[in-house]
Amino acid sequence: MSEVPSLTYFKGRGFAQFSRVALSYLNVPFENVTVETVDDALREKLPYGQLPIFRDGDFVVAQSQTIARYIAKKYNFAGKTLQEETKVDEVISAIHSDLFTALSPATLDKEKLKNITFPKIFGKYNNELKEKKYLVGDSYTIADLYVYVAYEYIQFRGFSEDVNATQYPQLEELKKYFESNAGVQEYLKNRPETQF
Ligand SMILES: N[C@@H](CCC(=O)N[C@@H](CS)C(=O)NCC(=O)O)C(=O)O
CATH class of the missing domain: 3.40.30.10 (Glutaredoxin)
Structure with missing residues (x-):
């Protein structure tokens, strides 16, 4: 093994x-x-x-x-308390169920993604990161990593005109942080x- x-x-x-x-x-x-x-x-x-x-x-x-x-x-990347872990789970669930599901070729609706889903998901995290350095608690967690990976993946899937440093400067900073590792x-x- x-x-x-x-x-x-x-x-x-x-x-x-x-x-x-x-x-x-x-x-x-x-x-x-x-x-x-x-x-x-x-x-x-x-x-x-x-x-x-x-x-x-x-x-x-x-x-x-x-x-x-x-x-x-x-x-030890999942949050330090039950409540932090739960907030981390919330981010993971939102990205899978609200964003990744919407990328399915069978139901792909580009206008809905651009006008509703991206602002709802990326706008929320971008605003939160204006106020604090980490999405959950006082250190990086898999919630931050999920947002970085989703942000970069959406650009890769052809939406870099809609999801980029101009609209989401804090997420661009998050990307820079993870990509400096x-x-x-x-x-x-x-x-x-x-x-x-
Ligand atoms: N809910 C599962 C879904 C897994 C899934 O849909 N896997 C697909 C690829 S993304 C698969 O294995 N497809 C090949 C097949 O079903 O034969 C997860 O999140 O892991």
Whole structure:
């Protein structure tokens, strides 16, 4: 069995990017396992028949948000009190359910994203970061990292005219902070070019 934890997903960023960036930022060595498809042999090993999965010793966990929360809790990046942890969860849930769901090709509505979803999500966090340095508590948490990854991903998905330093200067600062981290820089340097 591998000594280091492994994260298995497709080559693209998709649902694995938050955990890949978190592990890189936290300087946790991990095996970044990528697959082309989920074949029958792999599918039967997956708790929900889908990727990503995270393996830590003999512990296996699925569901991208849960994987990210597990990593954050294990490496003290999830908030220091129950209330901080809950506010961190709120950010993770908002980004998955309000933003990522809206990117699904079947229901993609670009005007709604630009006029409603981006201001609702990124406007909120940008305003909060005008008043304080961290979204939750008195140090960086996975909530800040989630917002950075989502901000950068939305730009990558073709919305950099709508989501950028002019509209969201505090989020641009957050991006600069995470991208100045050596682990994140290494990850970005090696990240393959993909469409999603
Ligand atoms: N709720 C799950 C969704 C996982 C999911 O939809 N995985 C997709 C890729 S993003 C998948 O494994 N697709 C391949 C398949 O179903 O065969 C999560 O957040 O991890």
